[in-house]
Amino acid sequence: AALAGVADRHDAILVVDDTAANRRLYGTLLEKAGVAWRTAADGLVALEALEAESFSLMLLDFLMPEMDAPEVLEKLRGHPKTAHLPVVVLTGSAEPDHIDQALEAGANDYITKPVNAKILVARVMAMIQAERTRERVYTKQKEALLEELEEAAQVQQAQLPTVPVRFA
Numbered sequence: 001a002a003l004a005g006v007a008d009r010h011d012a013i014l015v016v017d018d019t020a021a022n023r024r025l026y027g028t029l030l031e032k033a034g035v036a037w038r039t040a041a042d043g044l045v046a047l048e049a050l051e052a053e054s055f056s057l058m059l060l061d062f063l064m065p066e067m068d069a070p071e072v073l074e075k076l077r078g079h080p081k082t083a084h085l086p087v088v089v090l091t092g093s094a095e096p097d098h099i100d101q102a103l104e105a106g107a108n109d110y111i112t113k114p115v116n117a118k119i120l121v122a123r124v125m126a127m128i129q130a131e132r133t134r135e136r137v138y139t140k141q142k143e144a145l146l147e148e149l150e151e152a153a154q155v156q157q158a159q160l161p162t163v164p165v166r167f168a
Contacts, residue, residue, distance in 0.1 A: 012036035012053075013124065016046040016072070017061040017090075022113075026059055026090065026120070033121045043067030047075055050082050056128050060107070062091035062098050073105035084134065086127040090115060 015026045015037055023039040030037045038053070040046035042064050049055075058076075062069040069089050076082040089102040092113040099110050109123055 012038045012055055014038050014040060014046060014049055014055045014058045016040045016043065016058060016064070018042055018064040019061075022061070026115075029117045029120060030124070032117075033124075035124070043069075043072040046072060050076070050085075054081075055085065056131070057086045057088065057124055059088050059090045059124075062089050062093050062102060069107065070101045070105040073102065073107055077106040084131065086131050088123060088127065090120070 013030055013035055015023050015030070016039070017023050017026070018041055020041070023041070027037045027039060038049060038055070040049050043060075044066050046058070046060070047067075050058075060069050060072060069091070073087060076085060076087065086108045087106065088109045088111060089107045090111050090113065091098070094112045102110050108127055111120065111123065
């Protein structure tokens with residue numbers, strides 16, 4: 001499996017597209033690469049799915065009813081649980097304004113349809129690996145900081161005057 005271990009940390013990749021055929025196509029490409037996947041037909045359903053489950057990445061169509069990609073991204077980036085979720089906007093729109101809007105709203109990548117299956121899988125794998133690396137670095141930095149704070153607390157504690165147990 002090309003992405004073995006994705007399910008170790010998260011359940012799947014969320015494929016968000018208002019066209020059922022596109023959802024099936026991308027899901028099949030991911031499945032062939034050994035990746036679990038779920039789908040959502042629009043941005044609102046995607047946000048609900050993200051509340052219920054953890055995902056390792058989202059493929060997001062730009063133009064959808066109810067809520068377009070920039071609106072979905074704005075909500076994602078404003079929520080602590082999904083602030084760092086890698087998002088690839090996968091869309092038929094190659095308009096420079098759409099590309100700018102998606103990237104400014106927090107998309108990690110922008111791929112136009114029709115998509116080359118190998119390129120899609122390679123980018124998905126790269127994004128998941130980059131996010132795992134970011135999380136490992138963050139965890140190590142957090143652990144080092146906590147260790148330094150503990151040492152500082154011990155130094156401060158040692159410098160405090162001894163308070164007598166009984167008063168004369």
